[in-house]
Amino acid sequence: MNKIVIDESNVELKKITKKLDIQVNKTDTITGIINIQINVLGSTNLEIVYHMNANKYLLTINVMPGVKLTLSTLKEGSKGKIQSVFNLFEESEVTYDVFNSIKGIKEMLLVNLNGPKASFNYNFKGIATDKETYDIVINHNYKNTVSNIRNNTVNIDNGKVTFQVSAYVPNGIKNCLVNQANRIINFTNNKCEIRPNLYVDEFDTTANHSALIGGFDSNEMFYLKSRGITEDEANKLLISGFLLSDLNSQSIIRKIKKTIKEYWR
Numbered sequence: 001m002n003k004i005v006i007d008e009s010n011v012e013l014k015k016i017t018k019k020l021d022i023q024v025n026k027t028d029t030i031t032g033i034i035n036i037q038i039n040v041l042g043s044t045n046l047e048i049v050y051h052m053n054a055n056k057y058l059l060t061i062n063v064m065p066g067v068k069l070t071l072s073t074l075k076e077g078s079k080g081k082i083q084s085v086f087n088l089f090e091e092s093e094v095t096y097d098v099f100n101s102i103k104g105i106k107e108m109l110l111v112n113l114n115g116p117k118a119s120f121n122y123n124f125k126g127i128a129t130d131k132e133t134y135d136i137v138i139n140h141n142y143k144n145t146v147s148n149i150r151n152n153t154v155n156i157d158n159g160k161v162t163f164q165v166s167a168y169v170p171n172g173i174k175n176c177l178v179n180q181a182n183r184i185i186n187f188t189n190n191k192c193e194i195r196p197n198l199y200v201d202e203f204d205t206t207a208n209h210s211a212l213i214g215g216f217d218s219n220e221m222f223y224l225k226s227r228g229i230t231e232d233e234a235n236k237l238l239i240s241g242f243l244l245s246d247l248n249s250q251s252i253i254r255k256i257k258k259t260i261k262e263y264w265r
Helices: 216-226 231-244 250-263
Strands: 001-006 010-014 020-025 033-039 045-054 056-063 070-078 083-090 093-103 107-112 119-128 131-140 145-156 160-169 176-186 193-199 206-212
Touching: 001 020, 001 033, 001 206, 010 020, 033 045, 045 231, 056 093, 070 250, 083 093, 083 119, 093 250, 107 119, 107 145, 119 131, 119 160, 119 231, 119 250, 131 145, 131 176, 145 160, 145 231, 160 176, 160 206, 176 231, 216 231, 216 250, 231 250
Parallel strands: 001 045, 033 056, 045 070, 056 083, 070 093, 083 107, 093 119, 107 131, 119 145, 131 160, 145 176, 160 193, 176 206
Antiparallel strands: 001 010, 020 033
């Protein structure tokens, strides 16, 4: 598998094939931003691992027509700011798994669906222990495009999570599918927010969104406890199901399982 390891300001490319054209610019001395641009020339897999320490990154990924990218990203460390920009063209497809296990982050994700039948499928998982802010913008710039956005986060300790998810479908951009599903399991008294926005100016669009903040369903807890499972173990089982669902990346699945064991022994 193609792999990029970003250790603060050092960017290491591992097992990179010719299907990826990667350009890394040195840290901007004025803004302190590390710029990485990836052109995906052929269908492939890519794993990106961030080890952060108050770093700033700008990641741009251009997916060429007819190309399928399966992407997984793991972020760990403390603090950091990331802006990720995806440009998808005709019949290109991105399946993107993310796990954040980082003490504080501010992140923006911008997706431009620039060709017919372009598809972006995003599956975010996180365990928040500090302030985390996510701004996700999906631009359906062409007809027959698809976006599926799923955000699942468990909030503990000093965690405070905000999701703002906005999808845009202008008039005349027909036959688009726009899905958002956002959920925060909050084990604290801290305020968390979800702001789902659908800016749709075209009748020929299928659009759905959900936003849930709170604990697990009481019926699920009752069922597990009625089987002799303690409340702590029941929470652990439900957290595992919540964070491991719908993932494709085996490395992220392994990391989530390890992290759950660290927090819920």
